Amino acid sequence: MRIGIDVGGTNTDAVLMNGMDVIGWRKTPTTPDVGSGIITVLRDLLADTKVAAADIRAVMIGTTHFTNAIVERRRLIEVAAIRLGLPATRSLPPFSAWPADLASALGRHRYMLKGGNEFDGREIAPLDELSLRDVARDLRGKGITAAAVSSVFSPVTPKMEQRAADILAEEVPGIRLSLSHEIGRIGFLERENATIMNACLVDLADAVVSSFRRALEELRIDAPFFISQNDGTLMAPQHVERYPVLTFASGPTNSMRGAALLAGLREAMVVDIGGTTSDVGMLMHGFPREAAMSVDIGGVRTNFRMPDVLAIGLGGGSIVRDDGARIGPDSVGYELTSRAMVFGGDVLTTTDIVVAAGLQDIGDRSRVKHVSKSVIATAIDTIHRIADTAVDRMKTSAAPMPVILVGGGAILVTRGLPSASEVVHPPHSSVANAIGAAVAQVGGEVDRVFAVEGQSRDAVLDIAKQEACERAVAAGADKSTVKIVEVEDVPLAYLPGNATRIRAKAVGDLSLQF
Amino acid sequence: MRKITQQDLLDLAIGAAFLGTGGGGDPYIGRLMVQAAMEEGGDVVLLDPSEVPDDALVIPTAMMGAPTVLVEKIPSGEEAVASLRRLEDHLGKKAFATMPIECGGINSTIPLVVGAMTGLPVIDADGMGRAFPELQMETFSVLGVSGSPMVVTNEYGDSAMIDARDEKFMEWIARGVTIRMGGAAYIAEYSMSGADVKRTAVPNTISLGIQIGRCLREAKAGHKNPIEALLQMLPQTLYSFAKVIWRGKVIDVRRETKMGWALGYAKIEGFDGWKGVMEIQIQNENLIARVDGKVRAIVPDLICIMEAETAEPITTEYLRYGQRVVVVSVAVPPIMRTPEALEVFGPKGFRIDEPYTPIERIV
Numbered sequence: 001m002r003i004g005i006d007v008g009g010t011n012t013d014a015v016l017m018n019g020m021d022v023i024g025w026r027k028t029p030t031t032p033d034v035g036s037g038i039i040t041v042l043r044d045l046l047a048d049t050k051v052a053a054a055d056i057r058a059v060m061i062g063t064t065h066f067t068n069a070i071v072e073r074r075r076l077i078e079v080a081a082i083r084l085g086l087p088a089t090r091s092l093p094p095f096s097a098w099p100a101d102l103a104s105a106l107g108r109h110r111y112m113l114k115g116g117n118e119f120d121g122r123e124i125a126p127l128d129e130l131s132l133r134d135v136a137r138d139l140r141g142k143g144i145t146a147a148a149v150s151s152v153f154s155p156v157t158p159k160m161e162q163r164a165a166d167i168l169a170e171e172v173p174g175i176r177l178s179l180s181h182e183i184g185r186i187g188f189l190e191r192e193n194a195t196i197m198n199a200c201l202v203d204l205a206d207a208v209v210s211s212f213r214r215a216l217e218e219l220r221i222d223a224p225f226f227i228s229q230n231d232g233t234l235m236a237p238q239h240v241e242r243y244p245v246l247t248f249a250s251g252p253t254n255s256m257r258g259a260a261l262l263a264g265l266r267e268a269m270v271v272d273i274g275g276t277t278s279d280v281g282m283l284m285h286g287f288p289r290e291a292a293m294s295v296d297i298g299g300v301r302t303n304f305r306m307p308d309v310l311a312i313g314l315g316g317g318s319i320v321r322d323d324g325a326r327i328g329p330d331s332v333g334y335e336l337t338s339r340a341m342v343f344g345g346d347v348l349t350t351t352d353i354v355v356a357a358g359l360q361d362i363g364d365r366s367r368v369k370h371v372s373k374s375v376i377a378t379a380i381d382t383i384h385r386i387a388d389t390a391v392d393r394m395k396t397s398a399a400p401m402p403v404i405l406v407g408g409g410a411i412l413v414t415r416g417l418p419s420a421s422e423v424v425h426p427p428h429s430s431v432a433n434a435i436g437a438a439v440a441q442v443g444g445e446v447d448r449v450f451a452v453e454g455q456s457r458d459a460v461l462d463i464a465k466q467e468a469c470e471r472a473v474a475a476g477a478d479k480s481t482v483k484i485v486e487v488e489d490v491p492l493a494y495l496p497g498n499a500t501r502i503r504a505k506a507v508g509d510l511s512l513q514f
Numbered sequence: 515m516r517k518i519t520q521q522d523l524l525d526l527a528i529g530a531a532f533l534g535t536g537g538g539g540d541p542y543i544g545r546l547m548v549q550a551a552m553e554e555g556g557d558v559v560l561l562d563p564s565e566v567p568d569d570a571l572v573i574p575t576a577m578m579g580a581p582t583v584l585v586e587k588i589p590s591g592e593e594a595v596a597s598l599r600r601l602e603d604h605l606g607k608k609a610f611a612t613m614p615i616e617c618g619g620i621n622s623t624i625p626l627v628v629g630a631m632t633g634l635p636v637i638d639a640d641g642m643g644r645a646f647p648e649l650q651m652e653t654f655s656v657l658g659v660s661g662s663p664m665v666v667t668n669e670y671g672d673s674a675m676i677d678a679r680d681e682k683f684m685e686w687i688a689r690g691v692t693i694r695m696g697g698a699a700y701i702a703e704y705s706m707s708g709a710d711v712k713r714t715a716v717p718n719t720i721s722l723g724i725q726i727g728r729c730l731r732e733a734k735a736g737h738k739n740p741i742e743a744l745l746q747m748l749p750q751t752l753y754s755f756a757k758v759i760w761r762g763k764v765i766d767v768r769r770e771t772k773m774g775w776a777l778g779y780a781k782i783e784g785f786d787g788w789k790g791v792m793e794i795q796i797q798n799e800n801l802i803a804r805v806d807g808k809v810r811a812i813v814p815d816l817i818c819i820m821e822a823e824t825a826e827p828i829t830t831e832y833l834r835y836g837q838r839v840v841v842v843s844v845a846v847p848p849i850m851r852t853p854e855a856l857e858v859f860g861p862k863g864f865r866i867d868e869p870y871t872p873i874e875r876i877v
Binding site: 085086088089096119120152153186187188393457489501 | 543546547549550551580582583585586587588589590591592627669670671696697769770823836838
């Protein structure tokens with residue numbers, strides 16, 4: 001059996017699963033130290049289900065802790081941003097276009113050195129090792145313990161970043177290094193930004209991972225544990241200690257993956273309705289469709305692969321106005337249980353509407369007796385229209401698709417939607433996130449520029465796919481289950497040799513027996 | 515004469531993507547470079563062509579190569595200035611101003627970087643009136659201004675001077691040099707007099723880019739339909755006719771590289787009363803839009819694909835299955851529609867076997 005845990009900003013959820021079946025689940029408020037919330041929720045869960053700690057074979061954890069740390073600028077450490085690329089790249093130094101408060105929190109330590117590569121692997125300049133040793137001395141003097149190393153075209157050839165890492169590790173004992181080729185893809189500033197953000201989180205990553213570890217030890221769960229990353233696949237804890245930034249989008253990904261499992265659907269739309277907003281996304285082959293554009297996190301531009309999610313202002317706490325014709329986008333949020341009418345407050349919310357309509361029994365129903373039938377009917381129509389429009393916007397074909405509803409606010413949608421072939425309310429949907437973590441797979445991917453000339457396009461694509469599969473196996477996937485889930489090729493205009501950027505992603509089940 | 519503001523740069527990034535008609539590269543890096551140079555105290559002054567003395571020397575500047583390289587190998591910032599200085603030395607005369615050769619995409623911003631770094635004013639005009647893939651596709655050359663002598667410079671300040679028999683051969687040699695320089699390099703070319711600027715350039719295209727960005731931004735802020743606002747604004751400019759030619763959903767995108775071009779097509783299935791499938795042929799930029807084999811818009815008129823909800827222009831690299839889009843076509847100014855101009859950058863310039871029909875005559 002395995003356990004999935006979702007450590008959110010508000011709640012920590014845990015779910016116990018046997019294969020793909022949910023045995024039980026629990027929710028508890030997230031604690032500042034993370035670990036004691038996990039201990040509480042797991043202790044309750046094991047007691048509920050009468051399962052012994054020794055029977056747990058793996059624990060999968062999803063967390064928004066690192067994203068929140070960046071957004072709130074809390075618990076970040078100072079970072080040396082080391083760039084290899086001069087004389088190119090000088091016009092835009094590290095931290096260009098960053099929010100000033102975040103750049104200051106990280107100390108704005110920037111070093112630009114000769115180095116980097118061209119698109120075809122030639123060196124722009126050899127690595128300036130002497131200057132790098134000077135930088136290392138400077139870091140020792142300033143007591144900086146983390147560095148982000150970014151070299152031009154390192155996704156094509158990572159050698160220079162690796163050599164720089166060796167030198168820094170030798171000169172600055174104990175330094176924590178983040179290398180851009182291990183974190184991002186082509187698009188230098190976005191990749192460098194992500195690498196710097198990663199570096200400022202490594203101490204927090206240590207603290208969080210060791211609190212996870214201690215929580216499991218305390219409960220005598222000695223199964224291996226994993227942490228879910230942006231694309232819905234798993235990382236080992238030692239990987240998270242090095243690459244916390246790769247967890248940034250795991251929240252929406254897990255909830256969509258959980259929805260897929262709960263509903264038994266691989267091609268569907270998912271609407272995750274919370275208290276204030278709903279996230280609408282699309283599942284393709286059981287995975288969220290990714291956004292194509294760059295994504296800002298805490299005001300910093302990155303090019304992470306994030307699920308393509310549309311957030312709309314519809315939730316269980318959304319405020320109802322104009323006799324039900326207007327809903328949200330504002331919400332009473334976490335104050336639902338004091339400000340909504342059924343909880344004794346004076347604000348008419350969507351939750352009050354579904355209670356007044358007799359569709360749910362929450363709080364004190366007598367407090368919404370005065371709400372007229374026409375207001376109830378109009379508000380319910382409005383809720384469905386908002387949800388339907390959002391689903392329709394995110395769909396990729398006019399054909400109706402199944403819509404899976406998850407999250408605490410899923411009770412708002414009670415009828416079919418014109419854009420949906422069916423509306424599915426799966427069981428356990430309020431812990432879809434933790435379930436998504438529990439069923440995460442292991443992935444491998446390739447994203448680099450290939451010269452296609454002299455070979456057929458298919459032959460080159462096969463090379464890329466093969467590499468992606470090998471990486472998935474290296475990351476811990478069971479070879480017999482690995483398959484390619486995504487291939488994309490974009491020819492680079494104006495370059496010789498039919499240079500083409502190829503992205504391939506493979507995933508497989510974790511190679512352990514659960 | 516007007517000073518460029520930070521808000522202008524944000525607006526220009528959107529307007530230049532629109533005028534890029536799918537190509538020209540993302541102006542993001544260029545915008546950051548201008549911002550950085552402006553924060554160092556360098557103002558950028560935009561000059562109307564009428565404000566340029568007839569005998570003044572104008573040296574246009576630009577990036578040449580793959581925008582995909584530029585987003586990874588960011589410039590040192592000195593390259594385009596170095597090309598301009600080297601050309602000044604060669605000509606034995608100081609430039610009075612610089613100017614864009616292309617107002618769509620990244621090249622709308624490179625001359626602004628040069629302006630901010632050197633203090634030279636930037637002329638509010640260009641030679642393409644949009645984005646095109648090759649250096650001979652300029653109203654300058656159509657109207658007799660020589661592209662040569664031309665200078666290509668890399669981040670080291672290595673430079674090559676090219677003096678070629680015609681603009682097409684200049685393009686071909688410069689392309690080879692650019693590849694040796696890593697796939698992106700910075701150029702100065704088409705040096706000309708103020709009188710030639712007035713005679714051969716498409717005027718006011720940088721301010722048009724700013725105006726397009728501002729129009730979309732203000733419409734959105736005022737909860738008005740941004741595309742409607744744009745269709746009302748454009749006819750008041752030299753781009754005197756604009757209309758929506760399709761609304762629909764992208765159902766297929768194909769791209770491949772052939773002969774140094776990003777070739778491909780996008781298929782857009784109509785909705786909101788638009789019945790059928792529009793196929794847009796892409797050759798770096800959007801070149802022809804057809805429905806059932808019938809031409810609905812053709813180069814050099816602009817064919818711009820915009821996100822239906824947000825009215826964001828979508829570049830070829832970001833086109834993908836499932837997007838809901840509006841396709842807008844815009845008439846280019848008369849200077850770009852003469853028989854001589856169409857010979858170079860009309861359908862024939864792209865080896866397309868279709869006659870040119872102005873967008874306002876296509877029903």
